[in-house]
Amino acid sequence: MPNTKRYLITGGIGFAVGTFFLWNYPNLALGSAIIGGLVIAALCLLYSAPLPDMVKGGLIAGLFGAVMTIVYGPDKPGVAIIAGMLSGLGAGLLAFQRKPQATPQAGAALGAGAGAIAGAWTALALFLTAFVIAPAAGVDASEFAEHLSETVILADAMGLASDILILLFVLVFCTITGALLGAAAGAARALPLRPNIPLLAVIALPVILIPLIDRAGNLLLLDALIPIYIFILLALGLNIVVGYAGLLDLGYAAFFAIGAYTTAMLSSPHLGINISFWLVIWVAAAVAAIAGLALGAPTLPLRGDYLAIVTLGFGEIVPILFRNLGGGPPTGTLTLRFFGLPIGIEQMDLTGGNKGINPISPPNLPLIGNFEPSNKIPWYYLLIIIMGLAIFFINRLRDSRQGRAWMAMREDELAADAMGINVVRTKLLAFSMGAMFSGFGGAFYGAFIGAIFPSSFDFSVSIILLCMVILGGLGNMAGVIVGGLLIQGADKMFIPKGAELFRDIADQRALTTGGSTVGVSALQDLTQQRLLLFGIVLVVMMLIRPEGLLPNERRKAELHSDDDPININSVAAEADADPSLAA
Amino acid sequence: MLQLQNVHTYYGNIHALKGISLEINQGEIVTLIGSNGAGKSTTLRTISGITPPRTGQVLFEGKPLNGVPAHKIVSQGISQSPEGRRIFANLTVRENLEMGAFTRNDKAEIASDMDRVFELFPRLKERVVQRGGTLSGGEQQMLAIGRALMSRPRLLLLDEPSMGLAPVLVDLIFEIIQNINSQGTTILVVEQNALMALGIAHRAYVLQTGAIVKAGDAATLREDEDVQKAYLGME
Numbered sequence: 001m002p003n004t005k006r007y008l009i010t011g012g013i014g015f016a017v018g019t020f021f022l023w024n025y026p027n028l029a030l031g032s033a034i035i036g037g038l039v040i041a042a043l044c045l046l047y048s049a050p051l052p053d054m055v056k057g058g059l060i061a062g063l064f065g066a067v068m069t070i071v072y073g074p075d076k077p078g079v080a081i082i083a084g085m086l087s088g089l090g091a092g093l094l095a096f097q098r099k100p101q102a103t104p105q106a107g108a109a110l111g112a113g114a115g116a117i118a119g120a121w122t123a124l125a126l127f128l129t130a131f132v133i134a135p136a137a138g139v140d141a142s143e144f145a146e147h148l149s150e151t152v153i154l155a156d157a158m159g160l161a162s163d164i165l166i167l168l169f170v171l172v173f174c175t176i177t178g179a180l181l182g183a184a185a186g187a188a189r190a191l192p193l194r195p196n197i198p199l200l201a202v203i204a205l206p207v208i209l210i211p212l213i214d215r216a217g218n219l220l221l222l223d224a225l226i227p228i229y230i231f232i233l234l235a236l237g238l239n240i241v242v243g244y245a246g247l248l249d250l251g252y253a254a255f256f257a258i259g260a261y262t263t264a265m266l267s268s269p270h271l272g273i274n275i276s277f278w279l280v281i282w283v284a285a286a287v288a289a290i291a292g293l294a295l296g297a298p299t300l301p302l303r304g305d306y307l308a309i310v311t312l313g314f315g316e317i318v319p320i321l322f323r324n325l326g327g328g329p330p331t332g333t334l335t336l337r338f339f340g341l342p343i344g345i346e347q348m349d350l351t352g353g354n355k356g357i358n359p360i361s362p363p364n365l366p367l368i369g370n371f372e373p374s375n376k377i378p379w380y381y382l383l384i385i386i387m388g389l390a391i392f393f394i395n396r397l398r399d400s401r402q403g404r405a406w407m408a409m410r411e412d413e414l415a416a417d418a419m420g421i422n423v424v425r426t427k428l429l430a431f432s433m434g435a436m437f438s439g440f441g442g443a444f445y446g447a448f449i450g451a452i453f454p455s456s457f458d459f460s461v462s463i464i465l466l467c468m469v470i471l472g473g474l475g476n477m478a479g480v481i482v483g484g485l486l487i488q489g490a491d492k493m494f495i496p497k498g499a500e501l502f503r504d505i506a507d508q509r510a511l512t513t514g515g516s517t518v519g520v521s522a523l524q525d526l527t528q529q530r531l532l533l534f535g536i537v538l539v540v541m542m543l544i545r546p547e548g549l550l551p552n553e554r555r556k557a558e559l560h561s562d563d564d565p566i567n568i569n570s571v572a573a574e575a576d577a578d579p580s581l582a583a
Numbered sequence: 584m585l586q587l588q589n590v591h592t593y594y595g596n597i598h599a600l601k602g603i604s605l606e607i608n609q610g611e612i613v614t615l616i617g618s619n620g621a622g623k624s625t626t627l628r629t630i631s632g633i634t635p636p637r638t639g640q641v642l643f644e645g646k647p648l649n650g651v652p653a654h655k656i657v658s659q660g661i662s663q664s665p666e667g668r669r670i671f672a673n674l675t676v677r678e679n680l681e682m683g684a685f686t687r688n689d690k691a692e693i694a695s696d697m698d699r700v701f702e703l704f705p706r707l708k709e710r711v712v713q714r715g716g717t718l719s720g721g722e723q724q725m726l727a728i729g730r731a732l733m734s735r736p737r738l739l740l741l742d743e744p745s746m747g748l749a750p751v752l753v754d755l756i757f758e759i760i761q762n763i764n765s766q767g768t769t770i771l772v773v774e775q776n777a778l779m780a781l782g783i784a785h786r787a788y789v790l791q792t793g794a795i796v797k798a799g800d801a802a803t804l805r806e807d808e809d810v811q812k813a814y815l816g817m818e
Contacts (some may be wrong), residue, residue, distance in 0.1 A: 415669040420657030420686035
């Protein structure tokens, strides 16, 4: 088997990393997840011999689990279960890649099998961590077990029996997850729909289940997830402008600000107007869309760099405008001269200046009442619904006449004109559609945070959104979502938690060895370095994979058009070198 | 069918067309010949609305086209295969052709028109899923003409269809142009290759620095001494 060596090396590195963390950091969930990743890789290897896909997926799932544990590990071992579930998801997905199932039953059976395997490895990993590695490392495992018991079901039944029960629970949980996902995928595949529907079903289920797991495990995951989703919604809108229509927009945060401020002004005690969120969100989207037209109209003759500069200016102007429309000295009269005639304008505090607008009324529903800041679950589901609709709508838009007009305009504006495409309308519509989605995002953001400030919409927001679109893959929604999860996840979850982890390690070093912490001080404050990290990621991405992680096929072709002859040559060279192909 | 009356077109301050008047009748192939910079392409761009005239009238089937934007002129029945072909390099052949039918909404008719294009250009049918940019120069020209036909024009404007093509392909393209014309489409073709253009056209106009210096029957112009000297390379 040609790949064995590679897997062994990967496994060895993973094991070394796991051991290192275990030694330095006496929290065992982390080690368990890393070991789990290795075990799933090995199991995938056994499941069917040369399947690089499965091994890759297993490693990714294991890594994901490990990252989740880094993020929420320290005092929340329920994460091991999420890691298990995600691994079950990975295993299920990979199993489907190999053997597509056309009925819910067969899907459930296959999913259950994959889930059971994933559950078995999670349980095995927990077991190994608690009973083998922890004692060997001289670490007390009882605290860990206690946490697990509290998290799961058996608060009072302590001891070995409960540990075994927990392991069984993990196994059962993963099996059920796998079966559910499998059934969903099988059922979806049985429908006469496009082939990516099963994948969507498999992704949608965990997204819908996360709040429940979050509550069960008390992970406070939603606090980070909701802002991440808001940014993904914005990036999806920006993708219309940049990815579909090919218009570089460096001031997209302006529309986000317009959406948020519209909501804040119309739905808070600040101006004494208090319209229901359900109405205001539409108003905010409409105002943002009109602002999109306002930006689009003067920039019509501009292309490329020049357009980017104008949008950059627009992005700077809007937050400053909102800052200057309020605050300052208490109301007075501003006198303007209009053709020599003095006109008194009563100065109003429209936007609260630097202090912003606070509070903003939350949405209200009959059974739920006001959405509370303390309970994130209604917010989460509301956002999921908004995003689901946005994704559906943008998807339809891309495949519509309008979408084709954007594509033609991006490829060649003059030729598009010659095809009878109204380039002016197409451009304006791209700006205003893109702006509309950030209007929705801004409205939700304002209501969710409950207060807005001009500084929340500065240039860095536009840049981070653009990074999300580019990292994920211009013009491809799945790519944009992945890019958003990675960058925003890094920003709001991984980097802060990673910084915490480094601090803990450093403190412990200092305690055990009595040494200084100087060497790690730079790493300790990783959050300070986040823009540096994004910058490095962007530079590397542009050099090695300018089309993004999950590129749109056509965009990829546009960026690699020079490579075509080389590829053809290399294929020819391969054919020459391989006698079986030549013959 | 199409009339230009004393048309003046400018690029900024540059006076590109200095009072062009010409006429194209239903069913004709008319060619504009002339050297580089004579204003041949500008004339086409003026008709298709990409660079509208500053003064003068363009009449299509009796209706003035002044002030009608380029994208609307396509749905009025004039379609252009632009200079340099300008096919969508990253779209497939089929998608390029579909783009040509952008102004239309009748799926069945579009499909039958696409079959017609494939009949005219069997090479395109073989390459239907290939990206436009990977086609050879001749195939790209075929695609550009095919794409222009997809809007079902009554008047087809061709800008330098022979540019950059091998002589064999030039013959083929001109044969197809005649073929399209015989199926009822009026054609205005701008060419550097005056000999070929005069060979297939019914009538011709000779342009020099933005003005028409000679006009008439293609066969007659071919025998004209000045034309032979200046554009046909004969002494």
